[in-house]
Amino acid sequence: MELIVEEISRAKKLIGRHKFVSQQLSIGRGYNNDIILSDPHVCADHLVLKAVDDQWVIQDLDSLNGTMLLNENKLTQPQLIESGDIIQIGKTQLRFMLPNHPVAESVKFSTAEILVENIGRWPVIITMLSLFTALNILFMYLNTPTKEINYNSLFLWGLGLTLGYALWPLFCSLMSHLNKHETRIADQLGVSFVIINLFWINEFIEVFLGFNLSSSWYWQWLIIFLSFALTCMMFWFNFYIAFTQSAKRRIKLALGCSTFIFASLFVYDLSNQPDFKGYPEYNSTIMPPAFAFSSASTPEEFIRNSDDLFKAVDKKAQQQKD
Numbered sequence: 001m002e003l004i005v006e007e008i009s010r011a012k013k014l015i016g017r018h019k020f021v022s023q024q025l026s027i028g029r030g031y032n033n034d035i036i037l038s039d040p041h042v043c044a045d046h047l048v049l050k051a052v053d054d055q056w057v058i059q060d061l062d063s064l065n066g067t068m069l070l071n072e073n074k075l076t077q078p079q080l081i082e083s084g085d086i087i088q089i090g091k092t093q094l095r096f097m098l099p100n101h102p103v104a105e106s107v108k109f110s111t112a113e114i115l116v117e118n119i120g121r122w123p124v125i126i127t128m129l130s131l132f133t134a135l136n137i138l139f140m141y142l143n144t145p146t147k148e149i150n151y152n153s154l155f156l157w158g159l160g161l162t163l164g165y166a167l168w169p170l171f172c173s174l175m176s177h178l179n180k181h182e183t184r185i186a187d188q189l190g191v192s193f194v195i196i197n198l199f200w201i202n203e204f205i206e207v208f209l210g211f212n213l214s215s216s217w218y219w220q221w222l223i224i225f226l227s228f229a230l231t232c233m234m235f236w237f238n239f240y241i242a243f244t245q246s247a248k249r250r251i252k253l254a255l256g257c258s259t260f261i262f263a264s265l266f267v268y269d270l271s272n273q274p275d276f277k278g279y280p281e282y283n284s285t286i287m288p289p290a291f292a293f294s295s296a297s298t299p300e301e302f303i304r305n306s307d308d309l310f311k312a313v314d315k316k317a318q319q320q321k322d
Contacts, residue, residue: 001051004097005035008086013244015180025049027089028061041065041090049081049096056081056096065090116241119194120187128193132165133158135200165196169238176242187241195234202226224262232258 001023007016018035026033030044037046043063050057059078060067067075068088075087083098118124137158141149169188177183202223209219235254239245245253297305 001054001056002099003049003051003056004099004101006095006097007037008093008095009180010093013180023051027094035094037089037092039090039092042092046089047075058087063089112237112240116187116191116237119190120184121190122186125186125190125193128190128197129162129166132193132197133162135197136161165193168192172238172242179243181242181244184241188238191237191241192234195230195237198230199227202230228258228262231261 002019002021003025004017004019005025005027006014006018008014020034022034025035026045026048027035027037027042028044028046029037029039029042033045042065043061045061046063047058047060047067050059057078058067058075058081060075066089069075069079070086070088070093081087081096083101084095086093086095088094137154140154140157144154166189169192170185173183173185173188205226206223209223213219232254235257236250239250239253243250
């Protein structure tokens with residue numbers, strides 16, 4: 001008689017599956033059993049299953065920690081099992097399935113899964129890593145105040161920063177492995193660095209709007225929103241690849257992690273903000289006039305506008321003096 005035995009985690013995730021064609025199955029830590037478990041809380045000869053009149057009967061062999069039918073009492077006598085029943089012996093959970101057990105319909109690949117698979121190809125990963133490293137080296141070079149530049153230090157800095165950012169997707173892969181899930185290192189690296197490189201676009205938008213809108217407050221909130229959305233998106237994909245969980249739970253975790261990071265950065269900025277700024281901040285960013293919303297003025301117009309401004313100030317000062 002056929003029987004399928006699945007070893008599952010406490011979260012009901014499949015660890016191993018075995019199919020037997022026999023009239024009796026023994027389970028325990030002893031090497032003479034049909035199913036050998038490494039759980040130290042399981043006895044050498046823990047329980048036995050016997051086929052009786054086209055049904056399976058389970059019997060505990062007076063084990064030290066006993067056998068528990070989930071949602072029922074401790075097994076004290078032989079008992080019939082049905083397809084889908086789960087037992088716990090020690091800290092191990094086993095699920096019994098009959099060959100005629102209904103199987104869920106096949107699931108079509110989702111858009112997210114197709115996207116992850118395409119991004120997780122090594123040509124894409126190498127391109128994203130190289131782009132991130134090159135941009136870091138370029139901006140480090142442009143922001144170096146000294147004329148003498150150590151190119152070896154620039155390269156090592158860019159490479160080290162790339163390796164530092166790669167620790168997060170590698171950590172997600174490690175957690176996936178520890179949870180008996182597929183590691184998918186390539187997918188984690190690809191998705192993470194595609195989104196990380198999108199932050200460069202976000203920075204360009206920030207500089208562009210800051211140059212053209214200067215004191216307007218709403219563009220700053222737009223940048224914060226875009227940064228939060230990108231961070232939340234990266235966490236969502238990382239959790240999607242690494243863990244098996246519901247969509248609602250994945251969204252909650254991604255929002256929670258993103259909120260924690262941005263709240264921490266906000267508190268950090270507040271703690272480093274001086275009480276009084278003795279000198280005004282000067283933004284020396286230079287951008288071509290083509291990026292400006294308004295055209296540049298001629299020197300004559302600038303001088304004329306400046307003269308009008310000084311005259312208005314003198315007039316106002318004279319009025320207050322009188």
